[in-house]
Amino acid sequence: MDRSLDDVVLSTTLDLLADLTPDRVTLDEVASRTGRAKTTLYRRWATKTDLILAAVRSLGSPPEVERLPDRGSLRADLLAVVDSAWLGGPTRRLVLFAGLGAAARSVPGLREVVDAAVTEPYVDIYRRLLLRAIERGEVPERVASSVDVLAAVIPAMSSHRLESGGVTPGRDYYVAVVDDVVLAAVRGAAG
Amino acid sequence: MDRSLDDVVLSTTLDLLADLTPDRVTLDEVASRTGRAKTTLYRRWATKTDLILAAVRSLGSPPEVERLPDRGSLRADLLAVVDSAWLGGPTRRLVLFAGLGAAARSVPGLREVVDAAVTEPYVDIYRRLLLRAIERGEVPERVASSVDVLAAVIPAMSSHRLESGGVTPGRDYYVAVVDDVVLAAVRGAAG
Incomplete structure (x- = not known):
C-alpha cells in the first residue's frame, strides 16, 4: 500500500x-x-x-474525545471545543462540515460515517463536560436528568444550520447556541 | 391528469x-x-x-402555519404542535419523518424538499409562538434576542434523532426537548 x-x-x-x-x-x-x-x-x-x-x-474523531478541555468553567470548556484547532481550526472545519453535509444528500452511506466519526463523538464530549460541571458543583445536580438531551443540542443545531444549504455558520452562531440555549437551559433547569 | x-x-x-x-x-x-x-x-x-x-x-405543510395553536401558555402551545393530528397524528407522523430522514440519505434532492415543506415551516411556527408569548408578557422581553436560535431547537433536535437511525423518538423525547431545553432556556435567559 x-x-x-x-x-x-x-x-x-x-x-x-x-x-x-x-x-x-x-x-x-x-x-x-x-x-x-x-x-x-x-x-x-x-x-x-x-x-x-x-x-x-481519514479525518479521525475530535481530539477532545481523548483530551477533554479543562478551562475552569463550563462555558470556557464548551467554547474550547467550538474553537478547537482540529482540522485546521473552526473556520476550515465548518466549511468542511458544510461540504460533508451537502455531500451526504447524494453519497450513500456518508451520513452514517459522518455521524459515527463526528456527531456521536461530539455528543459524548458535551455530555462529559456537562457531567463534570455537575461534579465540581458549578452546575446544580438537578441538571443531571437533562444531560443527555442537552448534550445533543450543539451537534443538532450545528447539523441543522450546516445542512440548511445557506451560508456556513460562523463562530457567532455557536456562541449563541452555547449561551442562549445550553447555558440558559442549565440556568433555568426546573427543580 | x-x-x-x-x-x-x-x-x-x-x-x-x-x-x-x-x-x-x-x-x-x-x-x-x-x-x-x-x-x-x-x-x-x-x-x-x-x-x-x-x-x-403532496404532504403540504404543517397546518399550524395557517392556524397557530392558542392554548393559553407557551408550553401548551408548543405541545399542541407536537401533538398535532397532522399526517395521522404524532406516532404516524414521526414514523413517516424517520422514513424521510432515512430516504434523504440516498434520494437526491429529497432533503431540500423536506426542509422546505417541513423543517422551515416548523421553525417559523415555533418562532411565532415564542414571539407571541413575549407579546402577552408570559416570557420576558429579553428573550427576543434569542428567539431565532430557540425557534430552531425543536426541529434541529427532531432531525438529529430521526436521522440517527436508531429507534424513532416518541412523544417523551419531544416533551424533554420542550421542557429541558426550550422552556428551561427561556427561564434562564440572561438579562
Missing part, C-alpha cells in the same frame, strides 16, 4: 468536498489535481463513493 | 417510505401494491426519485 498516495488523494478529496458542490468531486478531478493516473486511483477506490467515504474516515 | 391515480400512488409511496428501508421503495413495489400497470406509473413518474419527491410535495 502506498501510504503517501492515500494521504495526498484523501486530503485532496476533503479539499474538494469543502470547496465544491459534491457533483464536482470526481475521481477525474482528484486525479487531475494530484497528478496521479486515473487508473491508479480506480485500482485503490473503485467509485467516487468509496473515495469520499475513505476521505471522511 | 388522473387525480385518483396520483392520490393512491402518492399515499402508497408515503406508506412505503414510512414502513420500509428506502431501497425497497420502488416503482415496481408501488405498482404491485396499487394494482396499477408499471407502464402507467412510469409515464407519470419517470424515476423512483421523481415519485418520492412528488409524494413528499
